[in-house]
Amino acid sequence: MNRKGWAILMRSKMKPTTTTTNQHLFNKLPISNEVGLTKPSSQGNQFSQNPSSSMQNPERELKVVQASMHSSISTSKTDIIDSVLNDFSEGYFSLSIQKRQELLLVLAREYDVNRTQVRELIHQYLGLEPPVGEKGQASGLDESLLSAFYRTERNLRHALQPKYEILFERLNTHPGGLKFLTILRADLLSMLAKENIASLRALDSYLKEKLATWLSPAALELHHITWDDSASLLEKIVAYEAVHPISNLLDLKRRLGVGRRCFGYLHPAIPGEPLIFIEVALLKNVAQTIQEVLWDDPPTPESEASCALFYSISSTQPGLAGINLGKFLIKRVIELVKRDMPHVSTFATLSPIPGYMQWLLSKLASQSKLAESEAGYTPHMSDGRSGSTFRENILHPEEEAALMELSEEFSFGKNGMEVMWNLLTSRNYEWTSSERLLSVVQAPLMRLCARYLLQEKKRGKALDAVANFHLQNGAMVERLNWMADRSEKGLCQSGGIMVNYVYR
């Protein structure tokens, strides 16, 4: 490439443009959320509140949209169903987030399970003899009685489906409908994050199950994303990259070039927009810092690579939160790389630890308080969460001593935990500029990080969302890397520590 070309690629940050035409309402880029985070980021719903959309598409009366929702569910005329669904989705997009919530409450409550029918079927069902009796012996029913039993059971199963199932099914087979449903679910999640409304949660849980079925990995196409792909697709990669933001076009080009791979899962009904994508670096060894992955120059010749390092995986649809597409994506990418590059034998990640600092700071604060007023407290049992009221020695004596020694110098903190808290929350991460401070905090930070990753659980799952994702997929924690990501994001999330998970 000539000098001018490079200059253009390097020139400026690449950001998705804000589109304001009507037809882009469907495509307006929501901000990505990282894989494994089950709560949508508060920005996930940006487009819903974007004032430009309602300006371009004037808000309709809620009643009018509700009427088109009703028709979408109840019409039996196949020739008008498409226009009715278009009408409904346009109407939905014209509404403010508050009006959308009112509409979804109507959907959840008035198009719910028909419970009169369910009760009738339950009574029928309980009156029939099942194929196998209580004691496990066959009931000896003849085939026609058995048929009646299975039929009633199936009818009961169907009756337990809410009526809004019809709307979801119809939208799924409607052009643009699947994408609409993911946006609708992103809205639902942002509403539920603010207020827990039981009927909306039931609606969300049902929609999530439907989306998980429709987006089964068998229906997804693995696409090798390259510099030859369309700008509109590559723009989405830039917009959705959640782990290590892409700084400019040159950065993007590197990530798609020699020694690098990028793969995405595409669904036929959402063309040109990967639902999730993964970035891979082909290296001689498992990398220990993100800098050597993002900016190694020149890259390792591919024939010398023995490690495929997954350094970023981003899901693009906030409305698919909690649906694990990444597991299958990683599995298929491993198969593909193994087949194409038999000399690659190690499959590992270099992953962020997004929840570590939050957990640690809360732990330090609560334990420091407990330590101070220990005499006045009766220890309680741990409730298993950070911020516990159960007093524990989270620092080793030599760590405590080293931190208190600092304290004399810096003169803040009544105990090691408070000193550490103050250091870690100092302005501009000052602690990372001093060799002395770094050497003191390294040992406790690394040790507690291992504990956080391996021992801290919530409902049986690793507390850290990314750790939970990889461990659930069958990977193992291989190594913690000190000062592996010195970016502001890396320091803020995990004090610069990154972790290698290995897939065997």
Next chain:
Amino acid sequence: MNRKGWAILMRSKMKPTTTTTNQHLFNKLPISNEVGLTKPSSQGNQFSQNPSSSMQNPERELKVVQASMHSSISTSKTDIIDSVLNDFSEGYFSLSIQKRQELLLVLAREYDVNRTQVRELIHQYLGLEPPVGEKGQASGLDESLLSAFYRTERNLRHALQPKYEILFERLNTHPGGLKFLTILRADLLSMLAKENIASLRALDSYLKEKLATWLSPAALELHHITWDDSASLLEKIVAYEAVHPISNLLDLKRRLGVGRRCFGYLHPAIPGEPLIFIEVALLKNVAQTIQEVLWDDPPTPESEASCALFYSISSTQPGLAGINLGKFLIKRVIELVKRDMPHVSTFATLSPIPGYMQWLLSKLASQSKLAESEAGYTPHMSDGRSGSTFRENILHPEEEAALMELSEEFSFGKNGMEVMWNLLTSRNYEWTSSERLLSVVQAPLMRLCARYLLQEKKRGKALDAVANFHLQNGAMVERLNWMADRSEKGLCQSGGIMVNYVYR
């Protein structure tokens, strides 16, 4: 193309070769069944009984296959699941159809719904107050009680899913698994056609619902099939064409060439094999005979076409019987043609009437008997089926007279209906070679055909499978065409009559 090329294309019938290697067991071509036929053809299962397959892949012990089926359902180890599923599917294919039936009976009975759990949940459920009371007013429950209600309802819905759901779900995300499930269902249908076993019917009904969800049109890709497609894909078109068999490669090439279109629905998990495909001719007018569609020479220049005629639609998977993919295919093809060729304004079919002769002959036979012994019978109410015991005048007086006039000449038949029955069942369709005979039977054959298509119903659906398919999709009967298909198949199915359905 040079003369030699043509000669090769014309040379011989093109049939799929019988493959005997192991890896083709998955792909062995089942014979296609026509769209709308809900019963699988008895040939649909050919491959199951193909002795060559068990010779190549020696039959395993049923117990061994059953054990791998059990592991496929019960293992929780993600790293071995693929090999367990491979083991199970290979084992399944090694079994004879009888052994497969035994295995599927075990699946249906021992991995069924957990009814103890269902009963417990029903009792819990009935003890909870629903969100809306019997009289329609909100119950005024607080959110936590409502949550408990929704949770119990969801648990009950989940508990009503049989345990074999897990096997289906796992196979669906396993490479080759979706295809395997369609073969498994084809087996089930052929077993059920021989014997109605309630537990197998429940298994089939559940699997059909799952397949319908996974193969939702949103997950399918519309592919324009051309002469540039791979031989392996085109071979499948030849093998599966169910309506008008493709006689040789030249015939195939015409159907993909100028003035013709062929579109198929492909699923990402079943590559290179359309699940259903449709053949379209671009014509000046709605064609009245199949000969002018198959052998018009030269074809209408595409710029002069005003009609897109759907002359063949074939589904390739007997295991997808009853899942209407054709409806969406036709809809999408209409949209596509409209967009690309705005001068095409008529969308019609030239369709066979596969059930007409069978219905008519049965009607003629039963009514002729009733007519003969009328004095001795008390008329019954019609039971709505052909072969009714309700006496009716199915021939008009002038038709009766014309047929009886023939009778003197041909000297067989005590009444018009018997004469007609004898004519229609004469060897080699002799009646079609005589102008005299043709002119006598045309009026009653055409009139009764209209009645058959428009008035004869079974459970509210048109009795004729193809008629039911198009009418359900929103098309209308436009015109009946006399002697529109003089092939043996056409004469046998519908006395050579074909019908135009029009999509508006």
